[in-house]
Amino acid sequence: MDRFIVDPVEFAAQAERWIGDRIHLVLESSRRCYLMLAGGSTPLPIYQRLAMRKDIPWSRIDLFFGDERCVPVNTSENNYTMVMRSLFPDGDRPDGMNVYRMCGEENPDKAAEVYELVLPERIDILLLGVGDDGHTASIFPGSAALDEEKRRVMPAIAAKPPLQRLTITPPVIQSARYLLVMVQGEGKADAVRRALVDRSVPAAIALDGDWMMDTQAARALPEDQRLGF
Incomplete structure (x- = not known):
């Protein structure tokens, strides 16, 4: 696990570089790359930067999603639509690229079962964010998904609207080949500390991944845990 602390101005560029480098690493030995994306606002500028790169072979990439809000598609709260x-x-x-979205607007239990069937055995590159309460994907504090060992996708209830969600579970997160947790802003500082130091919030599930934080998100970490990029 690496912890990267970067200037807020450089955050999107550094995260985009991390993702692009791993896509190329995967495709050196595999015909396709299974890339699972995070929703929310933090990664959107990163995705915009990725879209501008000419060296990303999108025709060899399959896109998956780590969670979804059970709202109609093509609305501003839908992760798939935003991404x-x-x-x-x-x-x-791009021709050849496959996109597998979670159909959160349908029956959540059925949608979770269907998504489990399309997931590959192992995700190559998995991207996650962290909420100010320490949730990741849509695994919130107290969620039944925290203890899930068999199901890979399941319905979940959020701490704030829209309440009904779909989420991947710890087995998907912990089996990913490459895992990046992206955190920005002073409002996430306590959640970062509770995940990496106290290990008391759901984001601690991703401890074995790489963590990229801006200086504001990392400000509550002990000094000996602050590593530069």
Whole structure:
């Protein structure tokens, strides 16, 4: 596990570089790359930067999602819609790229079962964010998903609207080949400390991954745990 603490101005560029480098590493030995994306606002500028790179072979990438809000597609709260608008604002997806979205607007239990069937055995690159309460994906404090060992996707209840969600579970997170947790802003500092030091919030599930934080998100960490990029 590496911990990268970067200047807020450089955060998106550093995260985009991390992702791009790992895509190329995966495709050196595999025909396709299974990339699982995080929702929320933090990664959107990163996705916009990725979309501008000419060296990303999107035709060899399969996109998956780590969680979804059970709201109609094409609304501003839908993770799939937000992400795709950031990656491909003109609406044109590259030929050969596969996108597997969670159909959160449908029956959550059925949607979770269906998504489990399309997930590969192992995700190559998994991206996660962290909420100010320490949740990651849609695994919130007290969630039944925290203790899940068999199911890979399940319905979940959030701490704030929209309440109904779908989420991957710890087995998916912990089996990923490459894992990046991306955290920005002073409002996330306590959650970062509770995840990395106290290990008392759901984001601690991702301890074995790489963590990229800006200086504000890392400010509550003990001095000996602050490593530069």
